[in-house]
Every structure is written in structure tokens, then in C-alpha cells.
Amino acid sequence: MVDEDALLRQFAAQFAHGPEDGDDTDEVAAAQSAIDDDENGETPADFDVDDFLKGLDDIFNRHAASTEAGPYLEQAAVDAENAGDAAGLLTVLNETMGFYRSQGRHKENQWIVQRALELAARMGLTTGTSEAWATTLINCATAMRAAKQYDQAKDLYHQAQDVCQRAFSPTDRRLAALHNNLSMLYSETDRLDKAETELREALRIIEASSVNPDADIDVASSHTNLALTLLAERKLEGAHWHAAKALEIYKTGHLEHSAHFASALAGFAQVCFAEKRYADAVDGYRRALKVIEECYGRNTDYWHITEENLHEAERQAEAHGERIQPAGNTADEAMEAGTDSATIGMADDTGLSAVDRTSETSTHIPIDGEAGTNPLTETVDESAPATAGDVTDSQVCPVSGLKLTRAFWTQVVRPMIEAKHPQYAGRIAAGLVGHGSECYGFDDAYSQDHDFGPRCCLWLADEDYAAIGDRLQADYAALPRDFTVDGQGHVTFAATETGGEPVTEATRRFSPVTPRAQGTNRRDGVFRIGDFFTAITGYPAAPAPTAAHEWLMLDEATLAAATNGEVFQDPTGMFSKTRQGFKDMPDDVRLALISKRLGMIAQAGQYNLPRSLKRGDAAAAWLSIREFVNATASLVFLINVPMVVGYMPYYKWQFAALRKMSGSMFALLPGVCGQLETVMRLSSAACYGGAGFGEGGKGSAPAIEQINGIVEEIAQAIVKELLREHLTTSNETFLEWQRPYVEDHIASDDPILKSL
Structure with missing residues (x-):
């Protein structure tokens, strides 16, 4: 696989200085001009992207990423934002996504993904074919995939494909990175034939663009990834050849001290395990762990998963009576002798990964006749029950x-x-x-x-x-x-x-x-x-x-x-x-709809619902709850950006989709779904409770009080999110008064987008 992080870092520096062809100059300048107009009127300090990238490279070269990279990236984001450097900030966010992904910090990465997409939209990149937009989409999609948010990842990858076809040359290695990451997505969603196709295309692009494919680290990584996909397809001969080829390239190019060498080592170890060469697998995993520890530290997903693989290989070696050599002997000798006897490996998704595809959810791939579950084989979809009422x-x-x-x-x-x-x-x-x-x-x-x-x-x-x-x-x-x-x-x-x-x-x-x-x-x-x-x-x-x-x-x-x-x-x-065109709702339209939903939430939930209940007009109160629930559910989808999470479907599947989205670690306003369902559950008692009818025979008063409380809690959560996204500067929780603040961010002068 291509070393995507390095490529994106090279591109980020070019982008920060301005594109060579000038296509993005105006949109970047416009975005920076808006950001530069800070409240205090002070001239912001400069943000030097080259210095930032050199400093980050130094941290990785010293193998200090586990302790120094996080604080360094956080400070860089602050510096870029204070300097009003939109392009520089986007560079920092892209770097941060890759680092957080490598550390398994998926929960924190949700904010980085959201912020990067929002910044790209503010810079006007999302409507064009800029390399910056393509790069950001790839990084965001990969962050989603690493967090196992596959629907969002798939949508972002497809957007990236559309942009890349127009933005990059046919031999651009970022295209190979995209194909490789798509293969990871397909592997993890049980579509191995498509994964193999994507990997072969990635390998073709990288070899075509390489000066010396026999000593190219990106070619080696692609061979490792292809080996693991073939292994999952039970194509052991092909898996062995590609895994061995990866190790041969590392040796030829004297690349054994690269952090990505861990990927090649653990990948071949996986092949050895499938071939029941358990002692060789043990040695490979041990060597991979040394590289991971040196480059990334022990407190990472990569370390823990590879360690689990090692323990499983040790158990199998003992069970089969295989003698395990002291750490460091077997593979060292094998590397001197060549790659046929005992070389080992692991998948690399974007240059920072050090974990094989198959081990993210299990310790190894069981081979024919062996007990266990291969997470890459197709299984019965548990969403479809075996029986359903009168269905046999x-x-x-x-x-x-x-x-x-x-x-x-x-x-x-x-x-x-x-x-x-x-x-x-x-x-x-x-x-x-x-x-x-x-x-x-x-x-x-x-x-x-x-x-x-x-x-x-x-x-x-x-x-x-x-x-x-x-x-x-x-x-x-x-x-x-x-x-x-x-x-x-x-x-x-x-x-x-x-x-x-x-x-x-x-x-x-x-x-x-x-x-x-x-x-x-x-x-x-x-x-x-x-x-x-x-x-x-x-x-x-x-x-x-x-x-x-x-x-x-x-x-x-x-x-x-x-x-x-x-x-x-x-x-x-x-x-x-064409399909993507419908998904890419203009941001002005999205903001206008958010304003409309805020108005309906305020009107139906905060104003008319309590008044209808006080009047005893149960039907009006019930309909107010319906309008409040629909508007709030819609607002949650709009806040999460349809381009990322899709649109709210029709009523039958509205809550199925809302529950699914709210269960994602990247979801904004994730608690609202459960609150809305509680409101609906209590609506009967609140509207038609009366004496002795409500829950526990207590009448409607307790249900009314609880519903009114939930409505205000939801309003408070919405305001907090608007403040976080800088769509408002007001703490007012009556949502009608938030509308002007949101509409101030609508760039168009079209009156249809503004409230009266």
C-alpha cells in the first residue's frame, strides 16, 4: 500500500503555499480573508506550514510520536486558527486525523473529521475539484473506516472517487491510496472480491509510477495488503508469494528500519499461521512488536492486537509441539538467507497502520478444519430474524x-x-x-x-x-x-x-x-x-x-x-x-433548513405544546408533539450534515435511521433520539391521561412535566451544538431567537433562504 500519510503531507505543504495551476487561489484567499477579520482587529501571527511539517517529521523520526505528536498537533491547530490561515489549519487537521487513527483515538477523531469537513465547506472547496478537497475526503473516510463507521466511510470514499477522477493524474499515488483504502473497507464488510480488485489496481498504479518498484516501500506495502486479502480468500499460494515479495523489497531497498516494516513482518506472520508454521509466526509477530514499540509505543491498538496475535501463535505452536526459537534468532537468520523460509507481515492502510486486516476483530484466520470464526467470511445477517409472527x-x-x-x-x-x-x-x-x-x-x-x-x-x-x-x-x-x-x-x-x-x-x-x-x-x-x-x-x-x-x-x-x-x-x-449531486446539499440550503427546524421546534414544542396542554386540547397537544418530533429529528440529520450521514428517510424508517446514526461515535446530538422516543411514549398519558389514566394511575401531570423538561433539555443541547459550530453567539434556549444567528451564516442574498 502507498504511504499515504507521507504523500498527503507533501501535498499539504504545496497546498498551503498555493496550487501551481492557480485553480484554488481565489477560494483559499477568500476563506482566509474572512478568517483574518478577527474580533480584536489584531494582526495575526504567521503560521509556517513548512516549519510545522518539519517539526512533525522530526517527532516521527525520533520515534517520539506516542508522547509528543498529540500536544504538537493540538498547539499547531490553535496557532493556525489564530493566524487566520485556513489552508494551514486544514493541513493540521489532515495530519491530526492520521495520527489519531494510528493511536486508536477514534472518539476524539470525530471532532477532527467534522471540523475538517466544515472548514473545507467554508473555504469553498466542496463544490470544486481541488486536490485539497479530495485529500480531506480520503482522510475523513479513512478515519471513519478505522472506527468501523462503514456507511459514512463508504459515502466519503465515493465522493473522493468522483473528485479524484478529475483532480489527479492516472498515475498519481493518491489514487492508489484511495484504491487501497477502499479495499480495506470492502474487506471489513465481507466483499473480498472487490477488495482484491481494488488492491490490484492500487499496485498497478504504484508500480507504474515507481522509479524502482523492487526497492519501493509503497510497492512493498501494497504486496502485504494483497497478501492478506488473498489469505482471507483462502488463496494461500498467492498470499505467500505477495507477503514474501514485500519482505524482499524491504531487504533490497534496505528499508528494514522503516516503521512500515512492522506491517510486512506481521503480514507474513499471518500467512505462516495459516500455513500452520506457528513457530515462524511467533518470531514474526515478535519482530513486528519491536518495530511498533519503537515507532508508536505500546499504548496503541496496533501493539495490543499484534500482541494478541502473538499469544495465539504461541499457544498453537505449543499445542502442535513446535519449538519456539529465542526472540530475535529465526527471523534474523531468515532475513539474511532470503524470504522463503521465515519472513513475516501486517497490513498498512495509510502509512501509519501496523495491524493486519484480519486481526482487528479476532486473533487469527482459522484455516480449513480448524475451529473459529473468520470475520471476513460471510455470515447470516442478524438483522433479519429467522421467524416473524406468522411467517414460517x-x-x-x-x-x-x-x-x-x-x-x-x-x-x-x-x-x-x-x-x-x-x-x-x-x-x-x-x-x-x-x-x-x-x-x-x-x-x-x-x-x-x-x-x-x-x-x-x-x-x-x-x-x-x-x-x-x-x-x-x-x-x-x-x-x-x-x-x-x-x-x-x-x-x-x-x-x-x-x-x-x-x-x-x-x-x-x-x-x-x-x-x-x-x-x-x-x-x-x-x-x-x-x-x-x-x-x-x-x-x-x-x-x-x-x-x-x-x-x-x-x-x-x-x-x-x-x-x-x-x-x-x-x-x-x-x-x-449524478447521485452524489443530490447528496451534496448546498450549505446555504442546509442552514436555511436548520433555521426552519429551529422555528418549528420552538413553535410546536416550546410554545404551542404547553399551551395546548393547559387548555386541555389533547388533539392539538398530540399534533404539536408530532411536529416537534419531526422537526427535531430532521434537525439532527441536518446538523450531522447529509453529505456525511445521509438524509432523514420517510416516517416508517425515520427512527431506525436516527437510532443507527445516533449510535455512531461520530454522531452529533446523539442523545436526542432516545429523548424523542421518551416524549412519544409519554404523549398518550400527557394528552389523554386525565384522572386515573396516566402511568401508574397518576393522571397526566407527571407525564406533562417530564415532556416539558425533555423539550427544554433538547433545546439546551441544540444551543450548545450551535455554539460549538460557531453558528450562534447566543445562549438563548428559546430556539426561535437562534434563527437570525444561524441565518447570518447564509452567504446567498436569495430571500427564499431567510425567514421573515
């Missing part, structure tokens, strides 16, 4: 709709396209997006009684649809859809023709398609890209950033349906670019 076991598909769709695409649809339309195989986007519970990932056994089954969407450019659209649709409709699911959740499609008999009694068929999902409203099959989005939103592509009135006519549930689901492939990038 034989009727329930035990895997999620998206997982079923991926299998259908991989085993049935893609082979058909490659066989019957080979000249278009590299031009068709595929996935599942739009209406339906499975598109949101919330389907369960109850969702399978209608519009459920093997299906996917195929999206074509207008000219391609004109050429093959009808034929491709006919071929798609004729595909066999019978499948089996084994005890481990693996989906296998039966090789039968349409209408044929099932291969086994376990073969499943789902075809209860309702009228609303047929004809012009169909949810799968072949579509023109523009027609697909028009059917959902009324627009073939997202409105222009300046078309505020059009954005405001698109409700959040509509935007959620246009941007949910998964895209399995998009060779031309056209579909993803």
Missing part, C-alpha cells in the same frame, strides 16, 4: 436484501452482461438504490411479503440505453432467480432456466411484486440514469447550487430515496456523479 422459517430469507442483491449481481446478472453484451460491460452501472426497505438496509422478515427478492438496477447513459436498453431489459427479466442459502449465510443461485424446477427443497423464490412496483414505477431492471432520478425526485440531476427554491422543494425523504442503497460498479462514474 421456510418462507424467510435469512440474509438482507442488499446481500441477496449483491449475490444476484455477482453470480447471475454480471455474467449475463459479459456474455450477451460484452462491449457494454465496462459502461453499465449496477446496484440497488431507491424505494424499498432493503435499499435503506432496514429490511427484515416482515419486509419479505412484497417487492422482495433477487433484483438490482442497471443504469445506462442515454446513448447506451438507446442501443441496448430494450434487449438488456428482456435479458434481465429472463434471468433465473432461484437460490439457496446455507447455514453460514452464503447465497448460491440455482442454474435453472426461468420457470424451471428448484434444484433442492431449500431453493427459495420470492416474487410477490405489488402493482406499485411495476410498469413506470418499477424498482429494478434497466434505466436511463436521468429517468431513474426523475422518477424519484422529478429531476434528472440535482438542481444547481444556486437554485435554492428547487432544493427547498425536495423534501428529505425524497433525497434519502435518491441517495440510499449501494452501487456495485460504476465504470464511467456517471451514475455516482
Whole structure:
């Protein structure tokens, strides 16, 4: 894998001095001009990015990162902000994300990620193709992935792909870094075939850009990563070759003293373990730990996970009667002799990692016949229960709709396209997006009684649809859809023709398609890209950033349906670019909606709800609670930025999505979800309690008091968040009075974005 942190550091210095082609000069200057106008009118001190980066390099070169890097980065952020240097601050934030990730400080990293995205938006980078935006997206996505926030990571990586295709040359190593990180995401979400594809592309880019691939540390890291993915796929011969190749490159280039050598050592150790060479694995893990301790210290995820791997290898060596050499002997001798006998390794995600893919959730990969669980193999999706009321076991598909769709695409649809339309195989986007519970990932056994089954969407450019659209649709409709699911959740499609008999009694068929999902409203099959989005939103592509009135006519549930689901492939990038356009809500529109939600929370929850309850108008109070809950839930999504977390879906899945987002360690206002559910639980007693009806027979008074208290607690939390984001300078908790402060940050003069 490419040493991404070093590359990003090089880029950060270039960016801080101003881009060579001048594309970003105006937007950076404008952002800095706004920041420079500080309240006291004092001339800020200069922030020297070169000095900052040299100082950080010195800390890492002295192997003092574990104690010195954190305070150094924190002070640098303060210095850059005080100097009004927006570009410098963005550089510091990108460096901080990488360091916090290496230290396992994922909770703290959430603020760095959020701050970097907000700063990039303020600098005007998010609407262009600047390298700064691409770099920031990659770093933010990688931070999310390291924290196992996979949905957010996937969205950010896809945004980065769109920008990188336009911002970087085909041999730019940052493209390799992006492919490598995508492979990590796919590995950790049980999509090993895609992980392998991404890694091979990363290796191709790095070798093409290298002066000497046989002594290039980035080439070595890519071999290590590919070895571990092949190992997870049980391709031991290929895994061994690539892991050994990585060690050979370190030896040829005399790179054994690099911090990344730990990755190569532990990676080969993982291969040795799978080959039941436990003593060699022990020695490799020991050597990796020495490098990790020297470079990063013991108090890191990398140390602890590698130590766990070492202990497991020691147990297996003892159980199999293998003699363990004293620390330092075996691998040292093997390195002198070559790489075939005992060289060892570990995955490197962005240059600072020292932990293998497979060990983040388990101590090793069990090999055939060995007890244990491989976290990279597919398992039954526990979100789909085995039974559901009157739904019998034989009727329930035990895997999620998206997982079923991926299998259908991989085993049935893609082979058909490659066989019957080979000249278009590299031009068709595929996935599942739009209406339906499975598109949101919330389907369960109850969702399978209608519009459920093997299906996917195929999206074509207008000219391609004109050429093959009808034929491709006919071929798609004729595909066999019978499948089996084994005890481990693996989906296998039966090789039968349409209408044929099932291969086994376990073969499943789902075809209860309702009228609303047929004809012009169909949810799968072949579509023109523009027609697909028009059917959902009324627009073939997202409105222009300046078309505020059009954005405001698109409700959040509509935007959620246009941007949910998964895209399995998009060779031309056209579909993803169009989809991303709908996700990238202009910040002025987001701020205007936040203001509207603040107004409704104040009106319905803080003003009309208590008055309606005092009047005894239960119906009005109940409706006030509904408006308050909807506005508050929407505000939470808007505060968390739809570009990062998606939009609030329609009412059925509103709280499922809110719970999922609130459970993320990166969530802002995470406690509001539970508070809203408590309000709804108490609403019956508060509105219609009366004497002897409320909870415990105490009437409505206790419920009313609790609801009013929760409303004010939520208002206080919202104000605290607005203050943190510098969207207000007021502590006023009646949220109507916060609206002018928020609207002051709307750059556009369009009156539709401002309240009266």
C-alpha cells in the first residue's frame, strides 16, 4: 500500500503555499480573508506550514510520536486558527486525523473529521475539484473506516472517487491510496472480491509510477495488503508469494528500519499461521512488536492486537509441539538467507497502520478444519430474524436484501452482461438504490411479503440505453432467480432456466411484486440514469447550487430515496456523479433548513405544546408533539450534515435511521433520539391521561412535566451544538431567537433562504 500519510503531507505543504495551476487561489484567499477579520482587529501571527511539517517529521523520526505528536498537533491547530490561515489549519487537521487513527483515538477523531469537513465547506472547496478537497475526503473516510463507521466511510470514499477522477493524474499515488483504502473497507464488510480488485489496481498504479518498484516501500506495502486479502480468500499460494515479495523489497531497498516494516513482518506472520508454521509466526509477530514499540509505543491498538496475535501463535505452536526459537534468532537468520523460509507481515492502510486486516476483530484466520470464526467470511445477517409472527422459517430469507442483491449481481446478472453484451460491460452501472426497505438496509422478515427478492438496477447513459436498453431489459427479466442459502449465510443461485424446477427443497423464490412496483414505477431492471432520478425526485440531476427554491422543494425523504442503497460498479462514474449531486446539499440550503427546524421546534414544542396542554386540547397537544418530533429529528440529520450521514428517510424508517446514526461515535446530538422516543411514549398519558389514566394511575401531570423538561433539555443541547459550530453567539434556549444567528451564516442574498 502507498504511504499515504507521507504523500498527503507533501501535498499539504504545496497546498498551503498555493496550487501551481492557480485553480484554488481565489477560494483559499477568500476563506482566509474572512478568517483574518478577527474580533480584536489584531494582526495575526504567521503560521509556517513548512516549519510545522518539519517539526512533525522530526517527532516521527525520533520515534517520539506516542508522547509528543498529540500536544504538537493540538498547539499547531490553535496557532493556525489564530493566524487566520485556513489552508494551514486544514493541513493540521489532515495530519491530526492520521495520527489519531494510528493511536486508536477514534472518539476524539470525530471532532477532527467534522471540523475538517466544515472548514473545507467554508473555504469553498466542496463544490470544486481541488486536490485539497479530495485529500480531506480520503482522510475523513479513512478515519471513519478505522472506527468501523462503514456507511459514512463508504459515502466519503465515493465522493473522493468522483473528485479524484478529475483532480489527479492516472498515475498519481493518491489514487492508489484511495484504491487501497477502499479495499480495506470492502474487506471489513465481507466483499473480498472487490477488495482484491481494488488492491490490484492500487499496485498497478504504484508500480507504474515507481522509479524502482523492487526497492519501493509503497510497492512493498501494497504486496502485504494483497497478501492478506488473498489469505482471507483462502488463496494461500498467492498470499505467500505477495507477503514474501514485500519482505524482499524491504531487504533490497534496505528499508528494514522503516516503521512500515512492522506491517510486512506481521503480514507474513499471518500467512505462516495459516500455513500452520506457528513457530515462524511467533518470531514474526515478535519482530513486528519491536518495530511498533519503537515507532508508536505500546499504548496503541496496533501493539495490543499484534500482541494478541502473538499469544495465539504461541499457544498453537505449543499445542502442535513446535519449538519456539529465542526472540530475535529465526527471523534474523531468515532475513539474511532470503524470504522463503521465515519472513513475516501486517497490513498498512495509510502509512501509519501496523495491524493486519484480519486481526482487528479476532486473533487469527482459522484455516480449513480448524475451529473459529473468520470475520471476513460471510455470515447470516442478524438483522433479519429467522421467524416473524406468522411467517414460517421456510418462507424467510435469512440474509438482507442488499446481500441477496449483491449475490444476484455477482453470480447471475454480471455474467449475463459479459456474455450477451460484452462491449457494454465496462459502461453499465449496477446496484440497488431507491424505494424499498432493503435499499435503506432496514429490511427484515416482515419486509419479505412484497417487492422482495433477487433484483438490482442497471443504469445506462442515454446513448447506451438507446442501443441496448430494450434487449438488456428482456435479458434481465429472463434471468433465473432461484437460490439457496446455507447455514453460514452464503447465497448460491440455482442454474435453472426461468420457470424451471428448484434444484433442492431449500431453493427459495420470492416474487410477490405489488402493482406499485411495476410498469413506470418499477424498482429494478434497466434505466436511463436521468429517468431513474426523475422518477424519484422529478429531476434528472440535482438542481444547481444556486437554485435554492428547487432544493427547498425536495423534501428529505425524497433525497434519502435518491441517495440510499449501494452501487456495485460504476465504470464511467456517471451514475455516482449524478447521485452524489443530490447528496451534496448546498450549505446555504442546509442552514436555511436548520433555521426552519429551529422555528418549528420552538413553535410546536416550546410554545404551542404547553399551551395546548393547559387548555386541555389533547388533539392539538398530540399534533404539536408530532411536529416537534419531526422537526427535531430532521434537525439532527441536518446538523450531522447529509453529505456525511445521509438524509432523514420517510416516517416508517425515520427512527431506525436516527437510532443507527445516533449510535455512531461520530454522531452529533446523539442523545436526542432516545429523548424523542421518551416524549412519544409519554404523549398518550400527557394528552389523554386525565384522572386515573396516566402511568401508574397518576393522571397526566407527571407525564406533562417530564415532556416539558425533555423539550427544554433538547433545546439546551441544540444551543450548545450551535455554539460549538460557531453558528450562534447566543445562549438563548428559546430556539426561535437562534434563527437570525444561524441565518447570518447564509452567504446567498436569495430571500427564499431567510425567514421573515
